[in-house]
Amino acid sequence: MNETFPEVAMLTASLARLAALAALSSVSVAALACETLRMEEGGIVTSVTDGDTVILDDGRVVRMIGTQAPKLPLDRPDFPTWPLAPEAKAALEALALQKPVRLGFGGEEMDRYGRVLAHVFVATPEGEIWAQQSMVAAGMARVYSFPDNRSCLDLLFAAEGRARLAGLGIWRDPYYRIIAATAPGDLLARAGHYELVEGRVLLAEQRGGRVYLNFGRFWKEDFTAVIEAPALRLFKAAGIDPLTLENALLRIRGWVDDRDGPRIEVTHPEQIEVLALQ
Template structure:
């Protein structure tokens, strides 16, 4: 077992993708959304680019949102693409969820290009977990090289052991690193506690229904006490800052002890 790893495995490799629609990109809405000439609105799954307001009143544009849109436009606008499904095929807004390849070429993968350029973060869902091996590797390299967003404090890794600072990120998508102090197990949830005071310290909350996915991935949550981990998700404040984890790929184990 390598020191740097993440929950998941070969079962979610890209060979499992299923062919979806083809078309020419006629509009790039933002850094992770395009529209094809057939009218399909494509949300590039597996990543999250910095967000533009897109008409939302009071929404503050994220740093590097313009750069992300410009990069994706240069990469795909006016080009023929093929979409491949990696799980759920549409979201509640009717957008197609897929991985996009220019000219149906596996060497021209939009998600890898965006993440590798430091213009998007890995962002996954419990019903769409394919290709995360490659995406996480690309993100790690971009972060190491301080490309794009990784040189900006808005996107810096957060310290799990500074809960007062995490509370200020309430409602933000964050990557948080720290060592698990202990693991709590109740009827409905598993708690990964990062300090002695669960009412104020940072906590990862895993719904009991999601525990099966960890077990299937070969992960015993009761045995990761003391592990140094990186967690990604939306910060919520409820008895201290917390992230709700719905699937294993939201957690990377950096060191077991």
């Protein structure tokens, strides 16, 4: 563990562990994944809504927690189809449609829309396949986590990294490219979108109940990651001090907004990946 930055080891898995996880097959990962999940039988998948949502034979709608696939309009007026959204739906249909599944719960189990929030494990003759890992590994979804649902993320990050390096699926489409923190204009053009942003923190400071990770010299114009008080409690519980991230090269993921320049609100530690300390 780094003596100067002990918290960094808690923000990112070791390279050896990530390499080992990336080498596992989908069936192997399903067998090892998320031992702390509460498991239950799910029934049969009777339809697929999009690349991260399925409907079971008992009528339950299951949002596959931990991932975000390209979005379809789904009767939303003026909502554009994201690139590769039909392909992501087709990939999930090929994986899960008309097959029995088990559901794994590691956090909040239902959202405000009445959807079940679960990890989905699909029965196959070769063994169970973890649907989230399979979709992310194929480049048909990104890792997308919530402060109240943070299980299994190291495995999903490993799968995403492998897919991104290989240029699979969404990672070969410019729509999903990682945006440089030094390009505030590009980020402002993506306000209202979920993005991955990479850059070096020039200044980490706490003001009031918030921590600001500033990626540029002009805080009213440049990109900033903002950690509010509720999120800081999660960082503290994990033994992480975000102020130690000054000068670190980070990847931040989240929804971009425009308040005194482009920002992402960090609601839990897993939104931050440490790429380098200096």
